[in-house]
Amino acid sequence: MATGDIYRALHARSLNDREAFWLEQASAIDWTRRPDRALDDSRPPFYRWFPGGELNTCHNALDRHVDAGHGDRLALIYDSPVTGTVRRYTYRELRDATAELAGAIAALGIGKGDRVIIYMPMIPEAAMAMLACARLGAIHSVVFGGFAANELATRIDDCAPKLILAASCGIEPGRIVEYKPLLDQAIELATHKPAHCVVLQRPQAQASLVDGRDLDWLRFVTGKPPAPCVPVKATDPLYILYTSGTTGQPKGVVRDNGGYCVALHWSMKNLYGIAPGEVWWTASDVGWVVGHSYIVYGPLIYGATSVLYEGKPVGTPDAGAFWRVIAEHKAVALFTAPTAFRAIKKEDPDGKLLRQYDLKHFRTLFLAGERGDPPTIEWAQRMLGVPIVDHWWQTETGWVICGNFVGLDPMPVKPGSTSVPAPGWDIQVLDAEGNRVKPGEIGAIVGKLPMPPGTFPTLWNAEDRFRQAYLAEYPGYYKTGDAGFIDADGYVSVMTRVDDVINVAGHRLSTGQMEEVLASHDDVAECAVIGVADELKGQVPLGFLVLKAGVERPHGEIVSDVVRMVRQRIGPVAFFKTAVVVNRLPKTRSGKILRGTMQRIADSQDFRMPATIDDPTILGEIESALKPAGYARK
Ligand code: COA
Ligand code: AMP
Numbered sequence: 001m002a003t004g005d006i007y008r009a010l011h012a013r014s015l016n017d018r019e020a021f022w023l024e025q026a027s028a029i030d031w032t033r034r035p036d037r038a039l040d041d042s043r044p045p046f047y048r049w050f051p052g053g054e055l056n057t058c059h060n061a062l063d064r065h066v067d068a069g070h071g072d073r074l075a076l077i078y079d080s081p082v083t084g085t086v087r088r089y090t091y092r093e094l095r096d097a098t099a100e101l102a103g104a105i106a107a108l109g110i111g112k113g114d115r116v117i118i119y120m121p122m123i124p125e126a127a128m129a130m131l132a133c134a135r136l137g138a139i140h141s142v143v144f145g146g147f148a149a150n151e152l153a154t155r156i157d158d159c160a161p162k163l164i165l166a167a168s169c170g171i172e173p174g175r176i177v178e179y180k181p182l183l184d185q186a187i188e189l190a191t192h193k194p195a196h197c198v199v200l201q202r203p204q205a206q207a208s209l210v211d212g213r214d215l216d217w218l219r220f221v222t223g224k225p226p227a228p229c230v231p232v233k234a235t236d237p238l239y240i241l242y243t244s245g246t247t248g249q250p251k252g253v254v255r256d257n258g259g260y261c262v263a264l265h266w267s268m269k270n271l272y273g274i275a276p277g278e279v280w281w282t283a284s285d286v287g288w289v290v291g292h293s294y295i296v297y298g299p300l301i302y303g304a305t306s307v308l309y310e311g312k313p314v315g316t317p318d319a320g321a322f323w324r325v326i327a328e329h330k331a332v333a334l335f336t337a338p339t340a341f342r343a344i345k346k347e348d349p350d351g352k353l354l355r356q357y358d359l360k361h362f363r364t365l366f367l368a369g370e371r372g373d374p375p376t377i378e379w380a381q382r383m384l385g386v387p388i389v390d391h392w393w394q395t396e397t398g399w400v401i402c403g404n405f406v407g408l409d410p411m412p413v414k415p416g417s418t419s420v421p422a423p424g425w426d427i428q429v430l431d432a433e434g435n436r437v438k439p440g441e442i443g444a445i446v447g448k449l450p451m452p453p454g455t456f457p458t459l460w461n462a463e464d465r466f467r468q469a470y471l472a473e474y475p476g477y478y479k480t481g482d483a484g485f486i487d488a489d490g491y492v493s494v495m496t497r498v499d500d501v502i503n504v505a506g507h508r509l510s511t512g513q514m515e516e517v518l519a520s521h522d523d524v525a526e527c528a529v530i531g532v533a534d535e536l537k538g539q540v541p542l543g544f545l546v547l548k549a550g551v552e553r554p555h556g557e558i559v560s561d562v563v564r565m566v567r568q569r570i571g572p573v574a575f576f577k578t579a580v581v582v583n584r585l586p587k588t589r590s591g592k593i594l595r596g597t598m599q600r601i602a603d604s605q606d607f608r609m610p611a612t613i614d615d616p617t618i619l620g621e622i623e624s625a626l627k628p629a630g631y632a633r634k
Pocket of ligand 1: 144145146147170172177283284285288290312313314335336337339340343368369504505506507536571572573574575
């Protein structure tokens with residue numbers, strides 16, 4: 001057989017013999033009630049996977065491995081250079097700690113369908129918190145620590161949690177991020193008030209607790225009877241994960257239990273090429289989808305050992321940190337964002353630190369979260385001498401849309417391409433009229449409905465927004481929001497977003513949301529935010545401000561104000577550091593701001609004068625304003 005034949009046959013079967021294919025994959029999962037069929041397509045364009053099936057995701061991630069005699073196998077290795085800690089948990093230990101935490105949560109009267117927000121850094125208790133909710137059928141929503149109180153408040157109001165599980169602090173290189181003041185402020189801002197907050201006191205910061213509402217984690221958990229796993233419907237939500245929308249209101253991506261378990265289990269072997277018991281490392285954060293799927297649920301459902309790393313690629317303590325972790329724990333694969341490798345490359349371009357470690361068991365590097373730029377991929381390949389697999393996915397899809405299935409049928413790597421569609425994905429590229437384009441031509445990337453198991457069935461409490469945002473523009477298709485092309489070999493390259501989402505150091509952010517903050521400044525009449533190219537972070541946001549007539553304050557002060565406001569309202573993770581003041585913004589005759597053109601000018605790229613531009617002379621003004629800020633230099 002030729003390379004790719006196994007993949008192609010399997011992919012075709014996943015689409016043409018959908019029922020049999022997915023029910024076969026579902027048999028790898030423990031069900032308390034087997035599903036009647038694979039797909040419920042009775043209400044297009046809404047689809048549900050494994051109707052009639054009942055299971056518990058925590059059971060699949062923990063108990064079943066213990067029951068099968070693997071209780072002494074390592075489930076989690078917590079490696080924290082920022083605290084100088086390494087802690088290991090066997091499957092039995094993790095199951096017991098999770099069951100105890102679940103028992104304590106259940107004692108508060110929280111159960112199936114109730115929402116619990118988890119606001120915690122990269123510590124094992126964060127994984128236990130997620131799994132404990134799953135154990136009870138409660139729906140968790142993890143909020144990333146780099147967001148500001150306002151963002152947390154928005155999520156509290158949207159999902160109305162009964163309980164918030166938090167830690168006293170996160171640790172960033174050089175600073176302790178106290179979570180409790182942010183949490184208190186968020187609850188103050190929110191209309192919905194959770195009944196309880198349970199706070200894990202870390203030695204680095206002592207949080208003050210509010211009488212009657214807040215509970216100390218240790219006291220809360222100790223001595224509680226362990227809770228059993230509660231069977232839930234395959235279609236019941238496991239979690240809600242908020243991601244950037246086009247407005248300040250984030251989208252609550254819903255993940256179900258059944259389809260997710262099946263998809264993740266399949267992916268560990270076939271995409272990532274991992275065997276149960278092997279050590280797998282995803283260097284991301286539990287606050288992102290990658291952390292949900294491949295720090296916590298995927299490796300555990302599959303019975304692998306997952307590394308949970310509280311540190312950075314550089315500075316904790318140096319650019320050899322990743323190699324140390326791989327060597328020390330004998331990780332066979334690493335999954336991270338290209339930006340992490342750009343950071344390492346910048347500090348150790350010749351790989352001197354790399355040579356200090358023994359990486360002979362290391363097999364594959366997986367990259368995602370942003371476009372894998374060929375220079376970074378080629379550098380990683382040269383340094384590591386293993387396949388570098390770029391793969392494409394989104395919060396919405398929960399697992400890969402396109403990748404190279406190294407455990408099934410490794411195919412040649414083409415730097416710059418994310419390889420081929422995952423089973424269940426019929427990926428197409430369409431032009432503005434909705435017609436398929438020729439191979440190699442760029443257009444909107446869409447997926448023919450239904451999407452595979454594991455992808456999102458809807459947005460939390462917002463089915464209409466789900467339909468409008470993703471399904472309306474190309475009827476019968478899921479609009480990914482990405483543009484790119486498919487080459488003659490069927491390889492998919494993802495080039496850019498078609499909306500206002502930007503990717504800053506692998507973090508997904510909305511420029512529209514930043515514009516809302518800028519526009520709320522008293523002196524600002526109009527504004528725009530674009531993502532400009534950045535050597536390390538891929539993209540960084542850049543603001544344009546048009547001031548109200550008569551404003552006499554120095555521009556520098558106003559820029560400092562808006563920088564501070566974005567940090568306070570969205571969070572440090574937005575990395576909004578620069579804005580320029582201009583007299584006018586370039587617009588079309590119908591008043592649409594030409595952000596794409598501004599971006600090309602800032603990045604010194606060639607651009608075609610938009611035919612619909614209202615006043616072409618503004619572009620020169622934009623260019624002049626950008627130069628002193630270090631942009632549009634060529
Ligand atoms: N809690 C609080 N603050 C956080 C945070 C967290 N969990 N994560 C990041 N921040 C803050 C940082 O401290 C920084 O604040 P500063 O402006 O005061 O310095 C800001 O948010 C930006 O952080 P970051 O994007 O991490 O930039 P950096 O310069 O500190 O580090 C990289 C750059 C490339 C090392 C880092 O971004 C990285 O490791 N990225 C990989 C991202 C990733 O794994 N994404 C998941 C997709 S697979
Ligand atoms: P998130 O929802 O945070 O995972 O971000 C998803 C977005 O990140 C996608 O829509 C893409 O724009 C981008 N992205 C993720 N992985 C890749 C990749 N491998 N190549 C190009 N872009 C990617």
